[in-house]
Amino acid sequence: MKFSEINLLDELKRPELADLHNIFHQRAVAKGAIAFHPDADENLVFIIASGRVRIYLGFEDKEFTLGVLEAGDLYSTHAGCFAQALEESSLLVTDVQSVKRCMSEVPLFNRTMVRVLGQILNNSFSIIGSLAFQDIYSRLTAFLYKEALRTGVQTDEGTELRLAVTTEQLSQHMGATRQTVSTLLNNLVREGIMQKRGRSAWLIPDMEALRQQAQQ
Amino acid sequence: MKFSEINLLDELKRPELADLHNIFHQRAVAKGAIAFHPDADENLVFIIASGRVRIYLGFEDKEFTLGVLEAGDLYSTHAGCFAQALEESSLLVTDVQSVKRCMSEVPLFNRTMVRVLGQILNNSFSIIGSLAFQDIYSRLTAFLYKEALRTGVQTDEGTELRLAVTTEQLSQHMGATRQTVSTLLNNLVREGIMQKRGRSAWLIPDMEALRQQAQQ
Numbered sequence: 001m002k003f004s005e006i007n008l009l010d011e012l013k014r015p016e017l018a019d020l021h022n023i024f025h026q027r028a029v030a031k032g033a034i035a036f037h038p039d040a041d042e043n044l045v046f047i048i049a050s051g052r053v054r055i056y057l058g059f060e061d062k063e064f065t066l067g068v069l070e071a072g073d074l075y076s077t078h079a080g081c082f083a084q085a086l087e088e089s090s091l092l093v094t095d096v097q098s099v100k101r102c103m104s105e106v107p108l109f110n111r112t113m114v115r116v117l118g119q120i121l122n123n124s125f126s127i128i129g130s131l132a133f134q135d136i137y138s139r140l141t142a143f144l145y146k147e148a149l150r151t152g153v154q155t156d157e158g159t160e161l162r163l164a165v166t167t168e169q170l171s172q173h174m175g176a177t178r179q180t181v182s183t184l185l186n187n188l189v190r191e192g193i194m195q196k197r198g199r200s201a202w203l204i205p206d207m208e209a210l211r212q213q214a215q216q
Numbered sequence: 217m218k219f220s221e222i223n224l225l226d227e228l229k230r231p232e233l234a235d236l237h238n239i240f241h242q243r244a245v246a247k248g249a250i251a252f253h254p255d256a257d258e259n260l261v262f263i264i265a266s267g268r269v270r271i272y273l274g275f276e277d278k279e280f281t282l283g284v285l286e287a288g289d290l291y292s293t294h295a296g297c298f299a300q301a302l303e304e305s306s307l308l309v310t311d312v313q314s315v316k317r318c319m320s321e322v323p324l325f326n327r328t329m330v331r332v333l334g335q336i337l338n339n340s341f342s343i344i345g346s347l348a349f350q351d352i353y354s355r356l357t358a359f360l361y362k363e364a365l366r367t368g369v370q371t372d373e374g375t376e377l378r379l380a381v382t383t384e385q386l387s388q389h390m391g392a393t394r395q396t397v398s399t400l401l402n403n404l405v406r407e408g409i410m411q412k413r414g415r416s417a418w419l420i421p422d423m424e425a426l427r428q429q430a431q432q
Contacts, residue, residue: 057341060396062348079334080341103327110326111319117333118295124340125273125296131347132278180276 007072008047011108012092020102024092029053029085036083044077045099051089055081055120064127066120073116074109126187136176137184142214143173144194148204158205160197188213223288224263227324228308236318240308245269245301252299260293261315267305271297271336280343282336289332290325342403352392353400358430359389360410364420374421382416404429 012021026049029035035046035053048069055075057064068086069075075083076096102109130137144161152159165173171181188194193210195203204210228237242265245251251262251269264285271291273280284302285291291299292312318325346353360377368375381389387397404410409426411419420426 057344059345059348059399060393064344064348079337104323107320107323107326110323110330114326114329114333117330117337121295121333121337121340124337124344127344128273128280128340128347129275131344132275132280177276183275 008074008106008108008112009049009072011106012047017106020105023098023101024094027091027093029089029091031085031087031089034082034084035089035091036077036081038080038082040077042077043096044093045074045096046077046083046094047074047092048072049090049092052086053089053091054084054086056084058082064124066123066127067116069116072112074112075116075120123190126190129183129187133176133180133184136174136180137187138214139174140170140181140184141188141193141210143170144188144202144204145207145210145214148207148210152204155203158203159207161202161204163200163202166200224290224322224324224328225265225288227322228263233322236321239314239317240310243307243309245305245307247301247304250298250300251305251307252293252297254296254298256293258293259312260309261290261312262293262299262310263290263308264288265306265308268302269305269307270300270302272300274298280340282339282343283332285332288328290328291332291336339406342406345399345403349392349396349400352390352396353403354430355390356386356397356400357404357409357426359386360404360418360420361423361426361430364423364426368420371419374419375423376413377418377420379416379418 011017012024024047027035027046029051036042036044038058048071050071053069053073053075055066055069057066057080066081069083075081077083078096099109147163148159148161151164152161154160163170167181167185168178171178174181185194188210189196193204193206193213195205197203227233228240240263243251243262245267252258252260254274264287266287269285269291271282271285273282273296282297285299291297293299294312315325363379364375364377367380368377370376379386383397383401384394387394390397401410404426405412409420409422409429411421413419
C-alpha cells in the first residue's frame with residue numbers, strides 16, 4: 001500500500017510558504033511506538049516527514065490495518081484510529097484550525113487528503129468484505145494455502161501458484177457466488193497477500209501471511 | 217447522516233464558473249433505482265443536484281449502508297459502492313479527468329470530497345466494529361430492545377429508555393470490555409438507531425430498526 005506520488009513535503013518547502021511551514025511542529029516517534037490513540041482529546045493533523053506510520057483500528061484483541069502512510073502523506077488524529085510508527089519516524093503536527101488555512105493556500109493539501117482517505121476507505125471496504133464473509137474467506141485462504149504448499153513453485157519473489165480451477169469452479173467448491181470469490185481474491189491482492197500473475201496464476205510473497213488469514 | 221453544510225451547487229452556479237458547469241450533464245434517477253453499480257466501467261464523479269442517494273456495499277444478500285448523500289454532496293463511481301436513489305433524484309455527472317480541472321478552480325470541490333469521504337470512512341469503521349463484534353453487538357442490541365419493551369416510555373419522538381445499569385455493569389453482563397460496549401453504543405448512535413439523552417438515558421426513534429439489529 002503505497003500512497004505517495006506527489007509530495008506535500010516538497011510543496012510546503014516552497015519559500016513563499018515559509019509562514020505556513022512554521023505552524024507545524026516536529027515530533028519524533030520511536031519504532032513501534034503509538035503516535036496517536038483514537039481516544040485522544042487533541043484534534044490534530046499530521047504529515048509524515050520521514051518513516052512509515054501504520055493506521056489501524058483496534059478493538060480488544062483485534063486489529064485491522066487500514067494503511068501504511070509514507071513521507072508526504074497526511075492524516076488526522078480524530079478519525080478513531082491508532083497511528084503506530086513502523087520505523088523511527090518524524091511527524092509534522094498541527095491543529096485542525098491551522099490546517100484550514102493550509103487548505104486554501106496549498107491545494108495539494110486537500111488533494112493529498114482525498115488520496116489518503118480514498119486509499120484507507122478502499123482498505124476498509126476490503127476489511128468489511130472479509131468480515132462479512134469470514135466463513136468463505138477462511139475457507140478460501142485455507143484452500144489457497146494448501147494448494148500453494150502442494151503445487152506451488154518457489155522463486156526468489158515467493159511462491160508461485162497456478163490454480164487448476166477457474167474462479168467459477170472455485171466458487172462452486174466454496175459454496176459461494178463467483179462475485180463473492182472475486183471480491184475476496186481482490187481483497188487478498190489489495191492487502192498484498194497475493195499478486196496476480198496471469199490467468200489463474202498468482203504469486204504469494206509470504207506464505208506465513210496467507211496462513212494467518214486462513215486461521216482468522 | 218447529514219453531509220451538507222456548505223453547498224457545492226451554489227459554488228458551481230457562480231457566473232465565472234459557467235464553463236465549468238457545462239462539463240456536467242444532468243441525469244435523472246427514479247426513486248429506488250440504482251444509479252451506479254460497483255462493477256461499472258465508467259470512471260465518473262457525480263454531485264447530487266436534488267434528492268437523496270444511498271451509498272452502500274453489497275455482497276450477495278448482505279448490504280452495508282455507508283451514508284446518504286444529499287444536495288451538494290459528491291462521490292465517485294469507482295469506489296466499489298452501489299448508489300441508489302432514495303427518492304426521485306437529479307445528479308450532475310462528469311468524468312474524472314474533467315474533475316481534475318475543477319479541483320484547482322473550485323477549492324470547495326476537494327473540501328466537499330474530504331468531508332464526504334470522512335463521513336463514509338467513519339461509517340465504514342462503525343460497520344467494521346459491528347462485524348468484528350457481531351456476537352456482542354447482537355446480544356447488546358437484543359438486551360436494549362428487551363429493556364425498551366419492558367421499561368421504555370412512549371413519546372412522540374419514539375421510545376425513551378432509561379437504563380438501570382452503568383456501561384461498566386452492561387459490559388460485565390455482555391462479557392466484553394467497557395471500551396467495546398462504548399464503541400458499539402457509539403455505532404448505534406452514529407447509525408441513528410439510538411440517540412443519547414443524558415446519563416444512561418436514550419431515545420429509540422424506531423423500535424423495529426433496533427429489533428432488526430438484534431437479529432443480524
